[in-house]
Amino acid sequence: MSSTSMSTPAARPHRADAATRGVRLTLPVHAAGSTAEIELEPAHCERLFRAAAYVAIRDGDLRPGEEVFAQLVPGRTREQHGPVRCLDSCAVELLAAGGRLVTRVEFPRAVFAAFAAARAVHLLVAAGQAVETLSIAYSLHALDAVEEPFPVEIPALRHRSIAALTRRAVAHGTPADDWVVTFVAPDVLAGLDAIERLSRESGAEAAGRLHARVGFDRARRRFVRILERLVISRATSATGTTVVSTAASWGDFLAASTGRGPRAFSHLHTHLHLSDTTAGDGVPGDHLLSASPTLRAEGDPCVSIEDIVTHFTVFPDPLSAMLIVSLFRDRRVLKVYGYTPGAALREEPGYWVLPPT
Amino acid sequence: MNATVALRIERQDGAHGFDDPAVPGDWTIEAVTARAVPKLRYPKTDVSSGKPLRYSMLHDGVELPRDQTVGTVFPKRRARVHVVHEYVNAGR
Numbered sequence: 001m002s003s004t005s006m007s008t009p010a011a012r013p014h015r016a017d018a019a020t021r022g023v024r025l026t027l028p029v030h031a032a033g034s035t036a037e038i039e040l041e042p043a044h045c046e047r048l049f050r051a052a053a054y055v056a057i058r059d060g061d062l063r064p065g066e067e068v069f070a071q072l073v074p075g076r077t078r079e080q081h082g083p084v085r086c087l088d089s090c091a092v093e094l095l096a097a098g099g100r101l102v103t104r105v106e107f108p109r110a111v112f113a114a115f116a117a118a119r120a121v122h123l124l125v126a127a128g129q130a131v132e133t134l135s136i137a138y139s140l141h142a143l144d145a146v147e148e149p150f151p152v153e154i155p156a157l158r159h160r161s162i163a164a165l166t167r168r169a170v171a172h173g174t175p176a177d178d179w180v181v182t183f184v185a186p187d188v189l190a191g192l193d194a195i196e197r198l199s200r201e202s203g204a205e206a207a208g209r210l211h212a213r214v215g216f217d218r219a220r221r222r223f224v225r226i227l228e229r230l231v232i233s234r235a236t237s238a239t240g241t242t243v244v245s246t247a248a249s250w251g252d253f254l255a256a257s258t259g260r261g262p263r264a265f266s267h268l269h270t271h272l273h274l275s276d277t278t279a280g281d282g283v284p285g286d287h288l289l290s291a292s293p294t295l296r297a298e299g300d301p302c303v304s305i306e307d308i309v310t311h312f313t314v315f316p317d318p319l320s321a322m323l324i325v326s327l328f329r330d331r332r333v334l335k336v337y338g339y340t341p342g343a344a345l346r347e348e349p350g351y352w353v354l355p356p357t
Numbered sequence: 358m359n360a361t362v363a364l365r366i367e368r369q370d371g372a373h374g375f376d377d378p379a380v381p382g383d384w385t386i387e388a389v390t391a392r393a394v395p396k397l398r399y400p401k402t403d404v405s406s407g408k409p410l411r412y413s414m415l416h417d418g419v420e421l422p423r424d425q426t427v428g429t430v431f432p433k434r435r436a437r438v439h440v441v442h443e444y445v446n447a448g449r
Contacts, residue, residue: 036407043400118405150398153372207446242447247413248420250369250441255418265370269446306447309405314444317370 022071022147025090027112030137031120034127038119040112042150045072045092047316051343052092052105053152054318058179058221058341061103065156068094068102069149074142075106085142095149109140111343114308121305155262160215160224166352173350179341180319181217182351183226189353191230192325196332198232199270199325205243207269208232209253214264214319225319225338226354227266231256241295242306243269264319267311271326273297301326301333308345311337318343362427364389365437368397382428386421390414393440415439 025045027038049070056062075089088109094102116138124134162181175181188210199206208230215224235249245267257263273295295302303324311322318339326333336348360382366389367374375396380389390412394401403410414421416438421430 038404038407039402040404041400041402043398044404046398115404119407122406151373205446242445244443244445246443247415247441249443250439251415251418251420254369254415254439263371267446304447306405306445310444310446313400313404314442315370317372 022145022149023074023085023090023142024145024147025072025112026141026143027116027119028139028141029116029119029123031123031134032127032129034120034123036119036123038115040115042072042147044115044313046150047312047318047339047343048072048090048092048105048107048111049094049150049152050154050316051318051339051341052094052103053154054223055105055341056094056103057154057157057216058223059103060221062094062154064154064216066096067151067153068096070094070152071147071149072142073104075108081141083143087140087142090140090142094152107342109138112140113138114305114312114345117305118309155214157214157216157223157262159218160226162217162220162222162224165224165226165354168355169352170355171350171352173348175350175352176338176348177222180223180225180338182321182336182338182348183224184351184353185226185228186354186356188227188230191232192332192334195230195232195268195270196325196327199272199327202238203272203274204238204240205270205272206232206238207236207243207245207249207267209245209250210266210268210321210323211253211257212264212266212319212321214262223319225264225266225321227321227323229256230268240272240275264317265315266321266323267315268323268325269307271295271301271324273299273301273326273328297329301335303335303337303345311345321348360428360434362431363435364427364431366393366397367437367439368399369439369441373397380427382426384427385423386414386425386427386430387423389427390423390440397440399440399442410442412440412442415441 025040029036070092073091075091078086078088089106091104091106093104096102120136195206210227211229213226231253233245233249235246237244322337324335337345338348340346361379363378364380365376
């Protein structure tokens with residue numbers, strides 16, 4: 001990812017024509033003889049808009065709580081197909097009141113790779129083909145469009161001292177300190193025990209959501225995410241390989257929200273690595289894994305394309321995390337995935353566990 | 358005369374929301390939900406499958422029946438609701 005913030009306010013041009021400069025993006029996808037075109041809605045790109053806003057806050061170009069508008073513009077053009085620009089990258093421009101350009105953040109074409117992979121898998125499944133060896137080609141196209149700038153409001157993040165929080169916390173792994181610092185409260189660990197029991201007893205995946213307080217360490221220019229409480233979802237539909245969090249499943253979680261202070265929602269689900277054979281009650285080839293082909297007992301903890309797309313589209317805030325609890329016969333492995341400044345997903349190398357209060 | 362209902366409609370994460378002070382009481386929950394989706398900046402289609410996404414309305418943590426009218430569901434003529442949709446996690 002490349003991030004290019006404007007260096008000085010004086011250098012920032014005004015964008016009086018903001019509403020007419022946006023583009024609409026599409027992703028032509030080719031996989032094993034099948035083709036499709038994903039028409040990206042602005043809402044599919046919200047994680048990019050919000051990532052750009054957090055980058056601007058980190059860099060001092062935007063104050064938390066200040067409302068801005070985002071629009072997509074072309075980045076580097078690879079080639080031109082008539083009126084269609086084929087892009088190597090796109091960019092998000094954040095506009096303040098009056099059309100002032102706050103910042104411009106560029107994102108490579110690869111930021112949409114998971115969307116292309118997910119559509120490719122659907123193409124193959126529809127064609128009844130296996131997903132074992134999947135060759136995917138995709139492009140990023142831009143079409144001129146009159147798009148209403150997308151409102152982006154980042155809550156007024158409170159100052160949270162990372163030094164004060166880490167003083168009594170215990171490090172698991174090597175917690176990242178370059179963008180978002182993650183803390184886990186003891187209640188969440190107790191929740192992990194509960195969801196592990198539930199999932200092992202049922203033989204099905206289980207899911208939940210986490211309340212997290214979020215803040216910003218103004219001195220270190222780092223964001224803070226404190227995962228406070230896990231609410232296990234009851235209204236789910238699960239098998240050994242999938243879990244659907246129904247609309248009704250939001251009920252308990254939203255009812256449990258205190259609503260005090262800036263928060264970011266995160267989500268968690270289990271993966272069952274309990275069988276020596278490929279788990280077989282899903283549609284064959286319906287999910288493509290980036291690292292491990294199955295949930296075999298001897299496999300590694302993994303994350304699926306479906307998981308990634310769900311995170312990108314349902315939890316677009318840069319401070320939202322995805323937690324996967326991989327359950328093996330003799331152990332449990334917790335992986336925390338968080339956004340990078342480039343709106344990609346990475347496995348967090350560690351996290352801090354807070355003491356009981 | 359058909360009474361109206363004042364609704365505060367929010368997304369699950371609170372990132373977007375709006376007030377509609379006069380939702381016609383004879384509108385169904387389905388109709389109000391459909392009209393709210395673009396204002397809440399939700400996507401209309403599933404980026405994986407290309408199929409339309411389906412949204413639901415929750416009030417006090419309970420999913421509201423789509424075919425009921427606003428006037429029936431909110432006799433107090435004022436409410437705060439959430440519009441949400443289901444999602445899939447998969448380990449295969």
